[in-house]
Amino acid sequence: MQVRHGIAVSPGVAIGPAFVLGVEDFRIPKDSVSIDAVNVEVERLHAALEKVAQEISANEALAAKHLGKEYASIFGAHLQFVRDPKLIEQIERRIREDHESPEHASSQVLRRYAKELQHLGDQYLAERAADIFDLERSLLRHLLGEQREELSHLTTEVIVLAYNLTPSETAGLNRKFVQGFATEKGGSTSHTAILAGALEIPAIVGVGDFLTDISGGETVILDGNEGRLIIGPDEKTLEKYRLIKERFQSKSQALRKLGVGQAITTDGVSIEVCGNIEFPEEAIQCKERGADGIGLYRTEFLYLGAMGERSEEDHYQAYRKVIDTFGERPVTIRTLDVGADKIPGAMKHVYNEVSNPELGLRSIRVSLEYLELFKTQLRAILRAAVFGNARVMFPLISSIGEFRQARMVFRDVCEDLEEQKIEHNPHIPVGMMVEVPSAAIMAEEFAHEVDFFSIGTNDLIQYTLAADRSDPMVAKYYNGSDPSVLFLVRRVLFAARDAKLPVAVCGQMSSNPMFVPLLLGMGLRNLSVTPQSVPIIKQLVRNISITECEELAQKCYQLDLARDIETFLRGELKRFLPDRDLP
Template identity: 50%
Template sequence: MELKRGIPVSPGVAIATALVVETEGVRIQRRTVDKSLVATEIDHLRIALTKASADARENQNAISAKLGKQYGAIFAAHALLIDDPELVREIEQMIAQKNYSAEYAVSLVMRRHAKALESMNQPIFSTRSSDILDIEKSILKHLVGEQGDPLQNLQEPVVILAHDLTPSQTANLNPKMVYAFATEAGGKASHTAIMAGVLEIPAVVGLGRFLTQVSGGDEVIVDGNRGIVIVNPDPETRERYLVLQKQSVSFARRLDELRDLPAATKDGTRTLLMGNIEFPQEGPHCTDRGADGVGLYRTEFLYLNKTSEPDENEQYEAYLAVLRAMGPGKPVVIRTMDLGADKLFQVGDNHPHEKNPSLGVRSIRLCLRNLAMFKTQLRAILRASPFGDVRIMFPMVSTLMELRQCKMILADVKEELEEEGYAYNRKLPVGTMIEVPSAALMAEEMAKEVNFFSIGTNDLIQYTLAADRTNENVASLYNAGDPAVVRLIDRVIQAAFKHSIEVCVCGEMSGDPIYTMLLLGLGLRQLSMTPQNIPEIKKIIRSITIEEAKQVAQEAKRFETARDVNNYLREQTRRILPEVVVN
């Protein structure tokens, strides 16, 4: 059994036979042609370019229809790059002067450009080498013929393992046969990762070199919830994941059963289960599962892969898209930009190198230093507010001063909109995330300043235990069941109660079944999670009484180690609902 950790970019788990795809470029032999054939070779090139460009346009239309216009636009750029007069000139020159074959000239020129872009070392461009590979392949397809695309016409379910997948390969995957994919390269912001999320194919990227340890036909598990890939699992692990997978396969049925039932306990206590989303297209993922709203709408996608700041109208449209999908009366909590400075076009390059980015200028700290950008986002959110139950939330607030500053800027923006005659919800609920221990400790004071809290457990755990869970040497310290974390959460909930404000948990903890009873028992009535987890959590809630949950929480609070807390919670969860798989 071999376990690798990467970056989870699309949730879900799958276990299937591995299909290893060679995508590290098309291998083209160096070939020269006779001088008399140069003109013919150039003709071939031109025809291939025309066809490849037509393919890209066709892809643009197909993907636009399937996933939305902005994803189609990726292929419009491909077409523009293929039609490029400079590119044609460059390749033709190589054929004419060196008598290279058209395919060899194409591959040389593309490799040169890919290298040049990579060496530029700008995050905006470095994720783009897969786009160039995509273009190269589409041209070569018309010169040397299709090299038998292994991803099409799959006869049996597979897990795809590759160095990297191009955006068009991903967009055209068949989710019925491709249970999941995992790649060595890639990051959270790559086009490939974005497509996987929209298609709901579980995916893990950025695994680093591992393909040499796998052969086609090996059994592989991809856990897109935790960012784990397991090759040739041992029987116990295999069993565990088979049950998990079965659950997601029989998911459609369970979903229908549960969708229209309320998330209420046996004694009738109503809870709100909401979805965490990243892209406007994910709104339907929430409604399909009967979500009570969107508890966390991450807005980072608006800022990633951009050469410039997203303008107000672009943001406004993205917010409206989710409001439309959710319908009236369902809360949509929009979180302001939560990125590190290194990920941002504007400040990225002149930003001083940070030794410790997760403790540096990021998220709200970055927004408060880039007021023009921050205000643009606040304007867009406010302008969307009359069209639904919009709420605004500030991430990574660590002091009361920061929170007050945010509110002041929000007030400024409201005044601006007032003067310009825009409509907005004057009572727009304002919340803060509690994800830094200092904020959790100051929750009483914070509660006086806002309408709601949202506890971001992912960061809260990381900062409380000072452990990065992607670092395998300390990952075991990172634990939602740690008594220190449980006590902080308890404290935040009590502060919210005392000041009669709403409180929600929006970290991964809320989608993990073993913590459901604990969280309810501590007093939470709102949970926001990956939409795919909603049915399972709802099932647990509908199987317990509040009294039971309270007892579980009381008991869990008495333990002194994360291990004891987790063992106890696992046991209780199994007792309530034996068919739920607990990890």
């Protein structure tokens, strides 16, 4: 029996046979190629090289379109690496003469070359070695592609063990058969980790090297609560974990029951509790947990990690999936919200490092800079909106002029679709995220322009208090209880109330039960929270009255220290949500 430790990213316990994935970095088959198969293997190599070349060409065209010839030529150079006759000749020779597999041969040749570059004593060329490793990875991805597909053809329950899983691989995991997964790489904030939590698949990441110690089919226990992976457990350990597993399951079933039905306060006010999602695959789980709709559908996954630009059809399919799941209930789609360096994933290196990306070209600013990208997304949203109750919102709006500009593009897209006689819904509500202090300050003016507000507290806190919460040195300055933050949130809620505009809070503040009574007391009636928190937030709402919340808010307004507000809210929460209500 062997015990390994990793980062617990999605709770639950799974027990079952190990399924070791043809690893990305990389379980390369060394097995020699039989003489008869040589030609087939060489052909496979050429097909994979051609696919990599196509990917690079697509990126080149995209770069030329959006960034100019100068950047595109970088991809042109990469293309010449893939098409290098000497490279191909060397790999081919290893397959033909040494009977190596194309995977092994390419990896050996490319790695040796990358190492040579690193040792030439030229800083610039040493850095280019990364490009060669990239190339190796792309090539192996195509060569090993068929193996990875095994994942979608599972027929029995397994625990997936891998070097790493991409977010899209995680999203595609068949929950019927995949009981849990553990990866050597990854951190708690990776997309893969977030997704595992959303999909309720017990998972641990960042275990470090362990794949070499395990063979497929061996029994493993995956403890997603404690971040433990037990390989070849003894009978006593198995028994212990079977009990833990049962207990965990009955607990989560009890929690799930809380999500059923409407959330109405003790004085009869109905509160909408929606969910925040990123991947279309999350929609069903989110609905099962009792979400009244989607208050924030992040669309970044359509851009991250993609080799090329996503087509309108890719967007459309992703939106349809969620809209179809929720039927008449609202689905609020937020347009692209990442930095320019992520557009698309593979083009990172053509941008210079910006010293202050949070204040740089990101979010709606990227959309307005790359209009074609923006229009593609809007077209897909407008088309998908025919089939349900979709809303669109723009992130990081910082001035009224900027909102008008985005809305103008929206109208242009409607006109285009109209002219092309493509079915779409031009009447969907167009709203904005309030997450830049300037927007909160001008909330009353914005209220005349928009169809709804959604307050993004994470960025609002960061920009108001000038503190990056991911930086441990200043994390203490990032505090949602700060009176300045509450002042801005209140300002927006009041402006919306006066203008009779719908308003939601979709940041982490609304997922934190401590803040919910305060937000309701300030007039909020629509929360959008992480799917996991839906049941508990609904239960909390059912325990309180708006009158109590308003009194609580009044008291908070009189406190001027974040610490005092937090202590007060924590105390009140104990009263509203006693332990007996928690499963």
